[in-house]
Amino acid sequence: MESTVEQYVPSDYLPIIIQFAAALGFVIFALVATHLLGPKRKSEVKGAAWESGIESVGDARTPISYKYFMTAILFVLFDVEIIFMYPWAVNFREFGVDGFLQMFVFMGMLLAGFFYVIKKGILKWE
Amino acid sequence: MESVDLIYKAIYILAIFGITLLIATYSTYFERKIAAFIQDRVGPNRAGPLGLLQPLADAGKLFFKEDFIPSKSNKALFIIGPGIAMLVAAMSSAVIPFGDNLIIDGHVVFLQAIEVNIGVLYIFGVVSLGVYGLMIGGWASNNKFSLLGAIRAASQNISYELAMGLSLIAVLMLSGSLSLREIAAQQAGFNWNIWYQPLGFLIFLVCAFAETNRTPFDLPESEAELIGGYHTEYGSMKLGMYLFAEYINIFVASAVMATLYFGAYNFPFMEDLRAAISDPVLANNVVTLVGVAVMFAKIFLFIFFFMWVRWTLPRFRYDQLMKLGWQILIPLAILNILLTGGGILLKDYLF
Amino acid sequence: MNQIPEVIRTIPLEYYLFFSTALFAIGVIGVLTRRNAIVIFMCVELMLNAVNILLTALSAYRADASAQVFVFFIMAVAAAEVCVGLAIIVMTYRNIRSTDVQLLSYLKW
Amino acid sequence: MITALLLFWPALAALLVLFIKGTGAKKVAFVAALVEFALSLFALSGFDAQNGNTQMALSFPWIESAGINFSIGMDGISVLMVLLTTFLIPLIILSSFKHEYKNPNVFYALILFMQTGLIGVFVAMDAFLFYFFWEVALIPVYFIAAIWGGTDRIKVTFKFFLYTIFGSLFMLAAFVYLYLQTPGTHTSDVNAFYQLTLSAESQSWIFWFLFIAFAIKMPVFPFHTWQPDTYTEAPTQATMLLSGIMLKMGIYGVIRWLLPVVPMGVSQWDEVVLVLSIIGIVYASIIAIRQRDLKRLIAYSSIAHVGLIAAGIFTLNEQGLQGGVIQMLSHGINVVGLFFIIDIIFSRTNTREITSLGGITQNAKALSIFFMILLLGSVALPLTNGFVGEFLLLSGVFQYNAWFGAVAGLTIILGAVYMLRMFQGVMFGTKSEQTEAFTDLTLNEMAVLIPLVIMVFWIGLFPNTFLSISEPAVMNLLTIINR
Amino acid sequence: MTSIILLSIFGIANLFIGFLKSKRILLPLALFFLIIVFGVNLFSWNDPQSYFNNMLTIDNYAVAFTGIMTLTTLLLIPFSQRYVEERDSNLAEYYSLLLFSLVGAIMMVSYENMIMLFVGIEILSIAMYVLAGSNKKSLRSNEAALKYFLMGAFFTGILLFGMVLIYGATGSFNITEIGAAQIATDGVMSTMFVLGLLMLIIGISFKISAAPFHFWTPDVYDGTPTFFTAFMSTVVKTAGVAAFYKLMAAAFAASYVTWFPTMIAITVLTLVVGNIGAVIQSSAKRMLAYSSISHAGYLLMSLIAFNERSDSSILFYSLAYSTATVAAFGVLKMVAAQRGGEKYESFNGLGRTNPLLAFAMTVSMLSLAGIPLTAGFFAKFFVFTTVLQDNNLMWLVIIAVILAAVGIYYYFRVVIAMYMQPAGDYEKINVGSFASFVLIFITVLTILLGIAPALVSDIL
Structure with missing residues (x-):
């Protein structure tokens, strides 16, 4: 694919800004338009949170199950580890068997941690 | 980059953006039509012939609804939420090659908004930002159902992102590149x-469903449990943007799957077609345009698949969903990596 | 893959240096002045990212991969730190229902 | 080899004693101390009194890389100090027999362990070894005083401990400095220190570093504040150890490690030291006259005596040094004896206030006699041990400066005043409530006092037995000082 | 290297063994692991090897410090017996985290490249953040963890920025090459370099809690469960100082003049703050925290002396300090658990109820105070000798000597409480068999080193 290799300059990244501008433009347009077009009638009942018609009690900003935090924390860890595999995967052929074995060890560690987490019951949602 | 190229690029980008919106809009129509077909009904048929104008009517209705903000919510975040969701969804298609290069007036124009050598990472990065849209919206609503929906959405998204990322690694090992265009080429x-990655594709497919919050993974917005999930409190175009974002995500996911696994714009006998036309420029352009058609055909196929599944499979339970994501897909994906690695090495060793 | 360093090098090194120093300083000031544990923590992450940016720039300028490798290490470590940090903040939050570090004065400074 | 045996036997015995439960501990400790005394006599028999150099030396690398050796040995001064130690320790142990201390095994083990430290100080021929034993000797006595002492013991003994440690840390710093001045790969051997030629300036401050350490231990006038309290609050055995032997460590330190090492520093500051010492003599004597508590009185008298010894040795002449050595022995014997007698009185009357005592002579003839002899030794009556030492010391001071000598001579007069007043108050007069049923000495107490009294007379009548042993060593030192 | 790998494997294995029903096996097993590592480590003696493209070098320096840190952990582990008895559900994790942080510590003493230093510090620190907060229900523990974490992460950032600036100035992360780069420029240094050096110093000073970056120490040490405080104040500190010295010796020897003023200021401040701070404490645990600051000061003294004796004196000091501190915290833990409180008063009459504990505590206090017959004396002695090699630093030694005397004051408060105060209604404390053995071992070791210091001081 030599033909695609060209000199990169910062302006090569301009299209992304165009796309961003287009997307942002649409979003802002839509939000402003709906704001201007729609009717506005305020009332207390309408402003209340809609919780299946039941009177809403207290604030929604209550603590939630720690499992969600656990999932988030685990995600951060695993995601970074997975991102590490990307450069390896791209250069997989160059590294050859050695690289494969090294990644094997790496994955072994990752899996060890993974199984530990599973056995600890962090991912049990029942 | 020359300014002419830039103008071509700009036109292309706007075109793709328009097409994206159009497809997203009409996805709703198809969704209902397919649902009707599967359930042996007629579906939308009032607005326009065959109800074809129904999506436009819907969009118009959304625009004219009251732009309502609940009194207990966090106003700024309440508005930003859907904005982010939409923005991110619209950004994600930037690196997908919808076709090979067109030669217009001597200028070679690639049918891809931007070629970066980390295309896969770009998609990943941008798509995972989408979860902020859901999370912010759900939290800002200050409604317990919204919050629960948002959190579910977030944890579901991040969980399946892992398996998705892992399944991609096998593809990258094959291609040796992170550039989507190169992978396509x-x-x-x-x-x-x-053909080489059936297992990887399966995992990716499942993850794609989960990432787009589609049935059978639509727990964040399951009507029966959470009313509407994170967008319970939303109305008018803000709700519209959440829905739009979801359909755009389906479109992008389909495009990515087509690119990564189904040869993007490539089709059998491509070279034969190219050889059949004598003028190389014309040949190139014709092949490219056919390629674009093929690409979109593949995308539509996937979109159809998304809808088909929606009306076929029941919803998962949340624990089943998490179990599937963490305990089945991730090990499977790692297994897939090992198999792929072993296969590649074996092949290099043998030949 | 070899072209990106060239792109980086089209901007003088000082710019990166000042940029990342500014970012770093913002982080430091944030840590020192904010009271919310999560904000403090985000400021710390900002500091780390300032470092990453500078490392990347230096790596491009010196054509030396070791700095980029360091970025990887920093990211991995930062991820681990995030996990532990968030866990600690959540744990504290569950006990005092706040993330304000000033509320924690059971031990005098 | 015998030196090493002398050094380590008490430590081994201490370990042994530690494991003996109940009252058996004191007996074993006593026997061990006697064995040690026998060993020291044996060592003395092999000692060549004509030779001023280090004998029975033993040296092997301790911290090889730093050139620090475990080198021990004895010259005339050391051997006398060792003898004093080994002589007094059995008596001190014996003197405790009538007491029932809690955890006797620990108590006696600590005493024996301290003996190792004390002997180590006297035989160490390496600066760091000296410092090492210096501190080793301190720790047990601190614990003895602080655990088995009187009501106010914690604060008082801690003050004592901090004081002495503080001083000795300065000594350590000075030693380290000196050590680093030695040529080549450094060494901390005593002879290497003697050969150092340092600038007057550094000698001057090293002098003060070392002097503060020794002065606190002795104690010389402004550094004495810990002493009366500690002596009062510590159990009698600890007081005996402190006053009888430990105090000599300071003087010995001056003779061995200060005078010959920094002679220029000494010549620069000796007047100051002499003035301090003499102020101490007068000051302590006057305070002593005003004391009502027996222990405190003896404590202050001790300061006065030590002041004279310090003054004597800083005169840097033979009389002064020899007098210092012999007075160390005498003072050790006298003060141990006096403290023991006070202990006897206290144990029977439960008071140490002179005013609430009196008329003991009527009940306890033997006690009176022993008390009188020791007291006279202490006030330097001719024919007693105190006379020899004080005479030599005073003549040394006179040689140095007649005015100093004249003032220092006050110690004898003032000493006689407070000692005799005390004797009068305690022993004569009418019986008080407390002394009503006073009983005379027991056999056990006799056994302690008789050897002491014998020594009082021996030194008083035949001082040459001891002076001749230390003389070559003192001459040797003087030549080094005047190099 | 083998020890790093083994420790990692053992750590992971330990996690899984923790799933077994019986937790009884964990403690002996952890000991067993550490003994193996300790033994294996010794095989690298006099056999310098470089690993991972010169990222790590296992030389005698590394082996010696690895030995000390492994030994310290080994001695510390038996004090967790209480956790075993209470069937703490996270026991396996505690051990594993200790093993992991030991890996970090070993990396910190054997690094050849600043990347490894950073990774080592972080492995060590992250495990410690968790352990600091291991008592989830206790607000004090929470707070300690949060403070330690936020401050730790913050200073890690500073450390990193320093490393990057150094890299920017010299073009390498390899400490030997950094050293060579300065010689190449004849000691002329850019602002970037000086700034980087300063930030590095600040970053590491934090880790070893040197003043003025010590402010977190008392709080964190106080709030952290005692068992882990002991680890923090021994292994973490040893690793930090060893890494610091290695960094300075290999990378910044040529710019001695540049960093010397900063370092000496830090050292003096550390000594003063540590000792004076300890005096005014009413809790023995906080006193030990301040004492650990002051000991960092003594360790820094031999660092700034910067001559051929520095490494052995740091080594000896670390050993003496670590063993004594382990015993001190171990006894403190048992006393506090039984008598409920870490005040000095809790020690009242311990000499009567538990002679062994009291004796071990006394020896370790004496050792920390630097009184002869204990290893602590020679530790201080070597430090002073090292510093005085350079005549200009006499004043520093004098300050240190005075402060050492101050130190005796607060260490003896514990001793006094144990022997000279009545026991009141306190009962005899149950000491586990492992813990008793360790206490005896430490006591013997401390005294042995106090008599024959050459056993350790001469090896480097």
Whole structure:
């Protein structure tokens, strides 16, 4: 694919800004338009949170199950580890068997941690 | 980059953006039509012939609804939420090659908004930002159902992102590149990755469903449990943007799957077609345009698949969903990596 | 893959240096002045990212991969730190229902 | 080899004693101390009194890389100090027999362990070894005083401990400095220190570093504040150890490690030291006259005596040094004896206030006699041990400066005043409530006092037995000082 | 290297063994692991090897410090017996985290490249953040963890920025090459370099809690469960100082003049703050925290002396300090658990109820105070000798000597409480068999080193 290799300059990244501008433009347009077009009638009942018609009690900003935090924390860890595999995967052929074995060890560690987490019951949602 | 190129690029980008919106809009129509078909009904048929104007009517209705903000919510975040969701969804298609290059007036124009050598990472990065949209919206609503929906959405998204990322690694090992265009180009003709990566594709497919919050993974917005999930409190175009974002995500996910596994714009006998036309420029352009058609055909196929599944499969339970994501897909994906690695090495060793 | 360093090098090194120093300083000031544990923590992450940016720039300028490798290490470590940090903040939050570090004065400074 | 045996036997015995439960501990400790005394006599028999150099030396690398050796040995001064130690320790142990201390095994083990430290100080021929034993000797006595002492013991003994440690840390710093001045790969051997030629300036401050350490231990006038309290609050055995032997460590330190090492520093500051010492003599004597508590009185008298010894040795002449050595022995014997007698009185009357005592002579003839002899030794009556030492010391001071000598001579007069007043108050007069049923000495107490009294007379009548042993060593030192 | 790998494997294995029903096996097993590592480590003696493209070098320096840190952990582990008895559900994790942080510590003493230093510090620190907060229900523990974490992460950032600036100035992360780069420029240094050096110093000073970056120490040490405080104040500190010295010796020897003023200021401040701070404490645990600051000061003294004796004196000091501190915290833990409180008063009459504990505590206090017959004396002695090699630093030694005397004051408060105060209604404390053995071992070791210091001081 030599033909695609060209000199990169910062302006090569301009299209992304165009796309961003287009997307942002649409979003802002839509939000402003709906704001201007729609009717506005305020009332207390309408402003209340809609919780299946039941009177809403207290604030929604209550603590939630720690499992969600656990999932988030685990995600951060695993995601970074997975991102590490990307450069390896791209250069997989160059590294050859050695690289494969090294990644094997790496994955072994990752899996060890993974199984530990599973056995600890962090991912049990029942 | 020359300014002419830039103008071509700009036109292309706007075109793709328009097409994206259009497809997203009409996805709703197809969704209902397919649902009707599967359930042996007629579906939308009032607005326009065959109800074809129904999506536009819907969009118009959304625009004219009251732009309502609940009194207890966090106003700024309440508005930003859907904005982010939409923005991110619209950004994600930037690196997808919808076709090969067109030669217009001597200028070579690639049918891809931008070529970066980390295309896969770009998609990943941008798509995972989408979860902020849901999370912010759900939290800002200050409604317990919204919050629960948002959190579910977030944890579901991040969980399946892992398996998705892992399943991609196998593809990257094959391609040796992170550039989507290069990956697409490598699958010239009928040399599609799906032949080498059936398991990887399956995992990716499942993850794609989960990432887009589609049935059977639509727990964040399951009507029966959470009313509407994170967008319970939303109305008018803000709700519209959440829905739009979801359909755009389906479109992008389909495009990515087509690119990564189904050869993107490549089709069998591509070279034969190219050879059949004598003028190289014309040949190139014709092949490219056919390629674009093929690409969109593949995308539509996937979109259809998304809808088909929606009306076929029941919803998961949340624990089943998490179990599937963490305990089945991730090990499977790692297994897939090992198999792929072993296979590649074996092949290099033998030949 | 070899072209990106060239792109980086089209901007003088000082710019990166000042940029990342500014970012770093913002982080430091944030840590020192904010009271919310999560904000403090985000400021710390900002500091780390300032470092990453500078490392990347230096790596491009010196054509030396070791700095980029360091970025990887920093990211991995930062991820681990995030996990532990968030866990600690959540744990504290569950006990005092706040993330304000000033509320924690059971031990005098 | 015998030196090493002398050094380590008490430590081994201490370990042994530690494991003996109940009252058996004191007996074993006593026997061990006697064995040690026998060993020291044996060592003395092999000692060549004509030779001023280090004998029975033993040296092997301790911290090889730093050139620090475990080198021990004895010259005339050391051997006398060792003898004093080994002589007094059995008596001190014996003197405790009538007491029932809690955890006797620990108590006696600590005493024996301290003996190792004390002997180590006297035989160490390496600066760091000296410092090492210096501190080793301190720790047990601190614990003895602080655990088995009187009501106010914690604060008082801690003050004592901090004081002495503080001083000795300065000594350590000075030693380290000196050590680093030695040529080549450094060494901390005593002879290497003697050969150092340092600038007057550094000698001057090293002098003060070392002097503060020794002065606190002795104690010389402004550094004495810990002493009366500690002596009062510590159990009698600890007081005996402190006053009888430990105090000599300071003087010995001056003789061995200060005078010959920094002679220029000494010549620069000796007047100051002499003035301090003499102020101490007068000051302590006057305070002593005003004391009502027996222990405190003896404590202050001790300061006065030590002041004279310090003054004597800083005169840097033979009389002064020899007098210092012999007075160390005498003072050790006298003060141990006096403290023991006070202990006897206290144990029977439960008071140490002179005013609430009196008329003991009527009940306890033997006690009176022993008390009188020791007291006279202490006030330097001719024919007693105190006379020899004080005479030599005073003549040394006179040689140095007649005015100093004249003032220092006050110690004898003032000493006689407070000692005799005390004797009068305690022993004569009418019986008080407390002394009503006073009983005379027991056999056990006799056994302690008789050897002491014998020594009082021996030194008083035949001082040459001891002076001749230390003389070559003192001459040797003087030549080094005047190099 | 083998020890790093083994420790990692053992750590992971330990996690899984923790799933077994019986937790009884964990403690002996952890000991067993550490003994193996300790033994294996010794095989690298006099056999310098470089690993991972010169990222790590296992030389005698590394082996010696690895030995000390492994030994310290080994001695510390038996004090967790209480956790075993209470069937703490996270026991396996505690051990594993200790093993992991030991890996970090070993990396910190054997690094050849600043990347490894950073990774080592972080492995060590992250495990410690968790352990600091291991008592989830206790607000004090929470707070300690949060403070330690936020401050730790913050200073890690500073450390990193320093490393990057150094890299920017010299073009390498390899400490030997950094050293060579300065010689190449004849000691002329850019602002970037000086700034980087300063930030590095600040970053590491934090880790070893040197003043003025010590402010977190008392709080964190106080709030952290005692068992882990002991680890923090021994292994973490040893690793930090060893890494610091290695960094300075290999990378910044040529710019001695540049960093010397900063370092000496830090050292003096550390000594003063540590000792004076300890005096005014009413809790023995906080006193030990301040004492650990002051000991960092003594360790820094031999660092700034910067001559051929520095490494052995740091080594000896670390050993003496670590063993004594382990015993001190171990006894403190048992006393506090039984008598409920870490005040000095809790020690009242311990000499009567538990002679062994009291004796071990006394020896370790004496050792920390630097009184002869204990290893602590020679530790201080070597430090002073090292510093005085350079005549200009006499004043520093004098300050240190005075402060050492101050130190005796607060260490003896514990001793006094144990022997000279009545026991009141306190009962005899149950000491586990492992813990008793360790206490005896430490006591013997401390005294042995106090008599024959050459056993350790001469090896480097």
